[in-house]
Amino acid sequence: MKKLLVASFCVLGAIAQAGAQDKAQLDKARAEGKAAFYANITAVEPIIKAFTADTGVTGEYTRISTSKFVATAITEFEAGKLQADVVQAPLPVLEMLKEKGVLANYRSPAAAGYPEWTRKDAAIQLFGIEYVALIYNKERVKPADVPKRYEDLTLPKWKDQIVMANPANHATTISWLIGLKENVFKSEAEWRAFLKGLAANKPMFVASFGPTPAPVESGEKLIAISMPKYIVTKAPAPLDWARLSQPMMGTPRAIAVTSKAPHPAAARAFVDYWLSQKSMAMLAKDVGEYVLAPGVYPPIDGIKDAKVIAIRELSDDEIVKWGAEFKQIFDVK
């Protein structure tokens, strides 16, 4: 009994101390005033607004496209003018920034419940997967015609009916195609036959995932290699995702604090808030993102049961090499 009482006191003491520490951290963050956040992610303003309201620290979001992210962050960092306290991007981008010394070590207590594999290292925390699926127009594609396997995309009925991001340069699409090779197809020959069949169906290429849903919504094309989150953000568009018997894949999204953050305490407060169940639920519910906080799913029918795999991290050289090969296979001019 005595031991139990002592243990209880210790726990309560630790909680009180942690609470006091949290409060002290938050006070510091408030004194710093704001946390600047560089990312390229859809409609996160509600989270920034909630962060500002809940913590009293102003959240400031700068959206920088993935292709300009590394150049911008490194140019600013080298000139001693990096404005970002926190950066969020696909994992390979943060790996590059870490190599240049742009990231600081920080293990957020808010990520305690996340799977172990999401703690990439002392600096980088994964929080979501940019998942890719086959999105189709449910008013124009009969249920019986909806693909059941990736291989179905090679059927002649999909000729001139597919839209996808350019496989010669869109990094996520390149990674996704490699993900198929490594996680879905039994052999390289099968995978190459799939690529050849898909290319033979002459998909329409667009610059990124952003423009992929519109041609499907309007009926210009019937199916897109795209992201299921558009089912949420573009509702009531007649979009649905093909529930394949094979796994879904995507590149992981990561977050980190910068090493010379102008507002370090605010930066940590922001990362804690971002990784909290509340923020992740907003990201899943409002933006349709696939997040890694346990038990949080986007409101897309059937997505809970889908097997979603984080694709292996591809180096820049690999992406360039495969991009060049896909350029040949898909006859990208």
Place this chain on the structure above:
Amino acid sequence: MANPRTKLTWSLIALVGALTVFPVLMLMLGSFSEGLTAFGRFTTDKYVEAYTDPAFYEVLANTAVFVLGTSLLSTLLALFLAYLNTRTDIPFKGLFGVISIVPMMIPHLLFAVSWALLLNPSNGLVNLALKEAFGLDEAPFNIYSLWGMIFVEALLELPIAYLIVAPAMASFDVALEESSRVCGAGTWRTLLRVTLPVLRPAILAAFTLGIVRSLASFAVPSMIGMPGRVQVLATHLYTMISTGFATDYGKAAAVGMSVLVASVTLIVVYRALTAESEKFVTVSSRGFRPTLVDLGRARLPLFGLVGLLSVALIVLPVAVLLYTSFVPYSMVPGARAFSLMGLRHWHAVLEDPISLLALKNSLFLAVVGATLGVVLSVFVAYVIVKVKTRAAGLLESLSYLSFSFPGIVIGVGFMWFFVQTPLYATIWALLLGYIATYLPYGIRPMSSAFIQIHSHLEESSLVCGASPLVTLRRIIVPLLVPGIVAGWILLASMFVRELTLSVVLSRPGTEVLAIQILRYSEDGMWGRLSALGIVMILISTGLVVLATLIGNRFKITAA
């Protein structure tokens, strides 16, 4: 004591050089640097890689067809419209004058998307209508092709060509044409032998600018060329910088150098072709009076033709934008679409604090930036046209420097430059960057107007004791009003929808309209994008109307 003209020339070289040289210099460093950013170990690898790519030469061939086709079509259309609007008695001239320049106010991305919705081979609205009307099995048009790119880009470049040609056409001394007729030449012969040759500087300026602009254009090649698998330089550069995560802007800059060389060559050729500018002087005395050509029986058919062109230029794309801003998602028009129409996208845009801030910032940049840009342009154009020294040639080349660089990379050059200064991440960096890049839009209309003003007018004023500044204010500027108004409109409209620099220089607090448009585009939010696009068009139209009214008032006062 140094000649005031020489002093003015060198002061302008210093000013324009400071604005344009550094970003290009940073890009040059980047192209020879091993590292990712502008400074690093020297290497020529990026040039070797960029220029030994076998795809590069096919890209060059496509680019040549694209830019020449675009520039030719836009110049011809501009000449046609400007002649009818300024020199003939065609009805509704004022309206057509505004319509000719409206496409400039539509964000290029939206304009390209609108035409894709109208002319795509699957369910393009025009194709569907034609298939139904003529019982065709296949769509007659496929916008995703080289001709589709030329068509859409030419419509977008038309306003610029128009704004250069129209003022020159308006200040053309009709006595020359009358003399030609008195000597027995008909309307067509007079047009071909007198009117067009006198307008040569303006036509060449429009054509040159069209080439340089279409070389740097990205929206049409990406929205129409990429789906049609037609690669031009801009999309080639995009592919280069967007493959992988560590974007190598140095390699893109290496390719950009050839565009820069091509642009500078064009300017040299242009200067050689217009070297004897006295030939084109038409405003030399009090006898100057523009009169109208009577179109006679051709009046109504030509009116119909211009009307049709106006439909293509503005009515169809703007109607598509309006429609897209009201429907909940991209859908083909029909009973269902109309039943689902609402204001949700408009609410989302107009209640978004960042959109409102962007609106304020863009207005500031347009009004203040265009005014400063025009003041600078008047002086630069004066030196380029009236001070025919080598230094004046240098000034002209400098004014084109950052403008000629492909848009995709010049923004990064500015970022590399401004990050070394206290101006980084402020609205002033955007303002200076805008003026530096778009200076030729201010200079061109002013130069073609200057060319037509005889130096006797200026010399008489100076002889009578007026200072150069008083001469400029009392004699030159009133005659330049059409050019000044055209330049201001061009700059202000460019600044309202500027994206290239803003995308790298904008930070929280300095957001601009085009950045918001880009965000919506990246998220595929075409409804919001269209609503904001309409707001952008309304603002630009307001600025154009305002500038025209002020210009008219000034002209009357000056007279």
